[in-house]
Amino acid sequence: MMAVAVEQRPEGKLKTDPRTLAALAVALVVTLWMASEIEMSIFMAIVLWAIIAVRTIFHENELVNRLTVVAFVVWAIALPFFHDEGAGFIEDATLALAYAVMALGLNIIVGFAGLLDLGYVAFYALGALTAGWFMSGFFVNAGGGEGVSLFVGEPASTLPGIHFNFLIVLIIAVCVTTIAGMLIGLPTLRLRGDYIAIVTLAFGEIVGRIVINGDQIIIGGEKLTNGRQGITPIDKIDLPFLEPFKSLDLRPWYFVALGLVVLVLFVNYRLRDSRLGRAWIALREDEVAAASMGVPLVKTKLLAYGTGAAFGGLSGVFLGSYLNTVNADQFQFSFSIFVLAMVILGGLGSIEGVMLGAVVLTFINFNFIPDVFNDYPSKIGLDFDLTELSFGIFGFLLVIMMVLRPEGLIPERRRKLELKEGIGVGDTELGTTETMFEAKA
Amino acid sequence: MEASTEAARVPVRTNTWDRVRKYIGDYGLIALLLVMPVVYGIQDISDDGSLARLGNNFVDGLSNGAIWALVALGYTLVYGIIELINFAHGEVFMIGSLVSAGFFGTIGLTTATGTGGLVLGLLLTLVLAMLASGSLNVMIERVAYRPLRSAPKLAPLITAVGFSFILQNVGVLWIGGSPEGIPDLINAQKELFSIGGVSVSQGDVLAIAATIPLVFLLVGFISQSRLGKAMRATAQDPEAARLMGINVDTTISATFLLGGLMAGAAGLIYALYQTTIWFFQGFQAGLIAFTAAVMGGIGNLWGAVLGGFIIGIIQQISDNRIGGEWTPAIVFAYLVLIMVFRPQGLLGEETREAG
Numbered sequence: 001m002m003a004v005a006v007e008q009r010p011e012g013k014l015k016t017d018p019r020t021l022a023a024l025a026v027a028l029v030v031t032l033w034m035a036s037e038i039e040m041s042i043f044m045a046i047v048l049w050a051i052i053a054v055r056t057i058f059h060e061n062e063l064v065n066r067l068t069v070v071a072f073v074v075w076a077i078a079l080p081f082f083h084d085e086g087a088g089f090i091e092d093a094t095l096a097l098a099y100a101v102m103a104l105g106l107n108i109i110v111g112f113a114g115l116l117d118l119g120y121v122a123f124y125a126l127g128a129l130t131a132g133w134f135m136s137g138f139f140v141n142a143g144g145g146e147g148v149s150l151f152v153g154e155p156a157s158t159l160p161g162i163h164f165n166f167l168i169v170l171i172i173a174v175c176v177t178t179i180a181g182m183l184i185g186l187p188t189l190r191l192r193g194d195y196i197a198i199v200t201l202a203f204g205e206i207v208g209r210i211v212i213n214g215d216q217i218i219i220g221g222e223k224l225t226n227g228r229q230g231i232t233p234i235d236k237i238d239l240p241f242l243e244p245f246k247s248l249d250l251r252p253w254y255f256v257a258l259g260l261v262v263l264v265l266f267v268n269y270r271l272r273d274s275r276l277g278r279a280w281i282a283l284r285e286d287e288v289a290a291a292s293m294g295v296p297l298v299k300t301k302l303l304a305y306g307t308g309a310a311f312g313g314l315s316g317v318f319l320g321s322y323l324n325t326v327n328a329d330q331f332q333f334s335f336s337i338f339v340l341a342m343v344i345l346g347g348l349g350s351i352e353g354v355m356l357g358a359v360v361l362t363f364i365n366f367n368f369i370p371d372v373f374n375d376y377p378s379k380i381g382l383d384f385d386l387t388e389l390s391f392g393i394f395g396f397l398l399v400i401m402m403v404l405r406p407e408g409l410i411p412e413r414r415r416k417l418e419l420k421e422g423i424g425v426g427d428t429e430l431g432t433t434e435t436m437f438e439a440k441a
Numbered sequence: 442m443e444a445s446t447e448a449a450r451v452p453v454r455t456n457t458w459d460r461v462r463k464y465i466g467d468y469g470l471i472a473l474l475l476v477m478p479v480v481y482g483i484q485d486i487s488d489d490g491s492l493a494r495l496g497n498n499f500v501d502g503l504s505n506g507a508i509w510a511l512v513a514l515g516y517t518l519v520y521g522i523i524e525l526i527n528f529a530h531g532e533v534f535m536i537g538s539l540v541s542a543g544f545f546g547t548i549g550l551t552t553a554t555g556t557g558g559l560v561l562g563l564l565l566t567l568v569l570a571m572l573a574s575g576s577l578n579v580m581i582e583r584v585a586y587r588p589l590r591s592a593p594k595l596a597p598l599i600t601a602v603g604f605s606f607i608l609q610n611v612g613v614l615w616i617g618g619s620p621e622g623i624p625d626l627i628n629a630q631k632e633l634f635s636i637g638g639v640s641v642s643q644g645d646v647l648a649i650a651a652t653i654p655l656v657f658l659l660v661g662f663i664s665q666s667r668l669g670k671a672m673r674a675t676a677q678d679p680e681a682a683r684l685m686g687i688n689v690d691t692t693i694s695a696t697f698l699l700g701g702l703m704a705g706a707a708g709l710i711y712a713l714y715q716t717t718i719w720f721f722q723g724f725q726a727g728l729i730a731f732t733a734a735v736m737g738g739i740g741n742l743w744g745a746v747l748g749g750f751i752i753g754i755i756q757q758i759s760d761n762r763i764g765g766e767w768t769p770a771i772v773f774a775y776l777v778l779i780m781v782f783r784p785q786g787l788l789g790e791e792t793r794e795a796g
Binding site for chain 2: 110114116118187188190191193194195197198199201202203205206209210212213333334337340344348384388389391392394395396397398399402403406
């Protein structure tokens with residue numbers, strides 16, 4: 001809706017396009033319907049719509065823009081208090097925020113630096129495994145069977161296994177995944193385009209295989225992972241000055257996820273506008289030109305992989321603790337595509353778009369497909385389970401988005417120009433070999 | 442593909458790492474490929490005093506490899522002409538299997554059918570499976586790749602991944618989510634003959650006997666026919682090809698058709714050889730076949746066949762000795778090593794994508 005307004009309003013005029021108003025009215029109806037389907041507070045849904053409406057209508061006013069951002073943050077903080085502490089909506093919203101952290105990480109690799117990574121699940125796996133190693137009773141023999149603990153409160157500190165504080169594990173996971181991201185990035189330095197996609201995919205699959213078969217790998221008398229059984233239970237988050245988290249009160253979990261998102265958003269914006277961020281975008285648009293302008297390719301690419309991977313690790317630790325299990329079935333190729341679909345849907349390189357994509361797809365996957373639409377096929381006389389088809393639906397989404405609106409729901413301005421320029425010149429003609437065969441990966 | 446090779450190459454300093462990489466690239470891949478057979482060969486001789494077990498691995502590997510070779514041809518053809526990894530190709534192969542298995546039931550082929558009827562029925566199925574996969578591949582190109590030909594390269598690859606998921610779900614809708622057994626029409630495991638303890642089954646003979654003529658037909662078509670010449674011209678320089686009066690769009694469609702035909706044949710052979718079909722078979726097969734195409738040198742037809750056979754053998758040895766659950770990891774490790782040290786593969790030339 002915002003995009004419509006931006007495109008159609010002539011500069012300097014304060015009158016709002018009637019089409020924008022119509023779109024907002026339609027959006028209100030859709031918002032209300034969706035809110036009732038996913039059991040979201042109707043009041044909060046209307047407030048959200050109002051914030052978006054104000055921003056859309058007055059988007060040229062800098063003060064209003066800032067105020068709506070503040071209003072949005074306040075809205076996000078207030079959201080859980082309008083629902084029960086164990087509400088299904090808050091459960092899904094927390095998941096959506098955790099996935100948003102991952103999508104923002106992948107956005108750095110694919111959206112900013114233009115390196116298509118089809119193995120992003122590897123970083124989720126490594127982050128979650130770090131949680132499994134350092135926040136559970138998995139290493140029973142640690143500390144001579146007594147258990148090792150660091151800054152954790154009662155029950156965990158007395159149990160066998162390794163129990164570190166959530167914040168310490170976050171730092172460990174960031175280190176592990178950053179190094180892993182750079183290691184995976186190394187072999188792709190010489191490659192371009194499609195080949196990068198395949199090599200990262202291969203790494204993702206190798207990591208997945210190692211997690212599945214990790215119970216066969218014995219290092220120093222300890223298994224590497226618990227294979228298909230998974231590592232469970234994982235310690236609940238235990239922050240300083242706060243009560244340990246409980247699995248029935250979801251509000252603290254929501255706030256931790258929100259905190260991670262805010263942190264990652266801050267880093268994302270700062271990076272995008274930094275020297276490094278501009279180097280990434282230059283790299284994406286033309287590697288050769290960027291190199292000849294003095295952008296150090298190796299360093300820039302590796303930093304993209306490392307940063308993107310670190311976000312995946314952060315989210316992995318949180319999800320490990322939140323879902324209370326680290327299980328090999330979580331780390332399949334289709335998950336990489338799930339995260340990629342969030343980035344594509346929202347708009348490659350567009351931070352706001354990727355946030356939106358993550359929230360929308362999480363609710364589609366965990367709410368709309370299993371609960372809302374699942375009985376539709378049987379209503380029209382077809383006999384299948386819609387949940388089986390969820391990834392087909394995402395596949396369809398990828399194709400549709402790429403063919404019809406490759407810039408995503410909320411496009412990044414520069415990306416949009418780039419795509420328009422490429423597609424505008426002779427759609428079906430191969431004559432534009434300039435764009436097709438030049439190294440535009 | 443030669444176009445702008447030099448211009449696009451990023452200036453690189455020659456340093457120790459580059460020399461190491463070149464050295465490993467020249468000899469390392471061959472050494473790497475020999476590691477597993479040699480190690481397990483020595484182990485066999487010291488254990489049993491004969492190479493029979495390794496020989497059996499080789500025979501099974503070659504017949505598996507024949508299937509991967511057919512699928513790999515599709516990757517290599519498409520990559521050769523538009524430099525795109527047709528990610529949905531594995532699923533085209535899977536649909537070929539599903540069509541074959543469905544058609545067995547329709548025309549009433551069972552294990553009790555006589556030899557004459559069986560041969561006729563299978564030939565009919567072969568034609569049908571090839572046509573189904575071929576036209577599916579052409580449709581994918583029309584819907585998902587052609588509109589994006591002038592877009593950045595990321596775009597068609599993403600639609601390819603999307604199509605791969607859509608087709609997997611078509612498979613789920615068709616036969617359900619779990620592997621399905623189909624009648625063992627050719628009695629695939631029955632030993633036909635054995636040489637020095639190495640047994641050759643009917644399935645092995647079928648896989649090789651069906652693959653070799655298809656490969657020769659394909660190579661003959663591309664090197665002899667008018668359309669084949671047009672394909673090679675388009676691969677070299679699409680713009681110049683167009684100026685010479687070649688219809689580039691039709692030529693690209695024909696390339697996808699040929700790749701799909703091969704995948705359909707592979708689908709039938711796979712169904713007969715493995716006697717199970719699964720919606721997910723295409724994903725694994727696609728990645729293995731892609732590895733084969735890269736190993737042989739992408740864009741090179743004979744390279745794809747060679748790569749297919751080599752990967753088949755590696756996979757069989759790994760299944761038999763290390764355990765099937767590790768095989769994908771080993772195949773992918775080979776893929777990464779080839780990409781790093783010898784991206785042009787065994788027979789290919791250096792390309793821009795993988796300089």
